[in-house]
Amino acid sequence: AVLILLGPPGAGKGTQARMLQDKFGLVQLSTGDLLRAAVAAGTEAGKKAKTVMEAGELVSDDIVLAILKDRLAEPDTYKGVILDGFPRTTAQAEALDDLLDKTGQSINAAISLEVDDAAMVTRISGRYTCANCGEGYHDDYKQPAINGICDKCGGTEMKRRADDNAETVGTRLAAYHAQTAPLIDYYDRKGALRRVDAMGSIDTIAIDLGKIAKEAS
Ligand code: AP5
Ligand code: ZN
DSSP, X not given: OEEEEEOOTTSSHHHHHHHHHHHHOOEEEEHHHHHHHHHXXXXXXXXXXXXXXXXXXXXXXXXXXXXXXXXXXXXXXXXOEEEESOOOSHHHHHHHHHHHHHTTOOOSEEEEEEOOHHHHHHHHHTEEEETTTOOEEETTTBOOSBTTBOTTXXXXXXXXXXXXXXXXXXXXXXXXXXXXXXXXXXXXHTTOEEEEEOSSOXXXXXXXXXXXXXXXX
């Protein structure tokens, strides 16, 4: 199965992808996470991506595709994938169609997480994650049971992303509306689009997505 999570920054793509991964044994593929790992490792691609990401713009299609390709090439090694933050441009969506065609896979659902821009700014500015396992938290909406200690792994170091500031969030939202939002129509025309109201609580949204994932698996 191939599920795509579409939605603006802060819509909850990462949060929900991790929950689907745990519940359904699907593999989360986040181009944002893969790019941040390349930046941290200081690879050639990572060096190019770093300044672009810090500015809140989109990294070039060729870098993103190079980083993702190998992970999608062996469908026998996974039960299904959740694409989180990819595709983000029409060129990426077309390249994905090609890649899936060649490897005998197809898209089960492209899920659009629908939210207001204003909510995004609050969600993003309160976000932090466990430095050890990557579990996501929020100052107001999702705190660990014991403050400062990760529920999942017991880690005590939390971190915030370099691009999670009010100024960059504006650029990221603009990039979403200009370059990624057209994909909603793209998948609608293919009959793969599912719209999900993503203004509710994390658990309510997880139930809606769980139903879609169940149909797909
Ligand atoms: P990426 O890492 O993909 O970031 P993004 O799209 O900006 O999305 P976020 O990770 O910010 O948000 P999310 O939707 O995952 O929300 P989350 O679950 O964390 O991309 C970063 C950069 O990399 C891009 O700007 C670009 O430069 C580059 N890039 C990546 N992919 C690319 C591509 N394909 N092409 C080109 N460039 C690419 O939730 C946010 C917060 O809200 C959390 O704290 C969470 O706890 C909380 N929360 C979640 N759901 C709810 C809820 N329902 N109610 C209340 N709080 C909630
Ligand atoms: Zn952790």
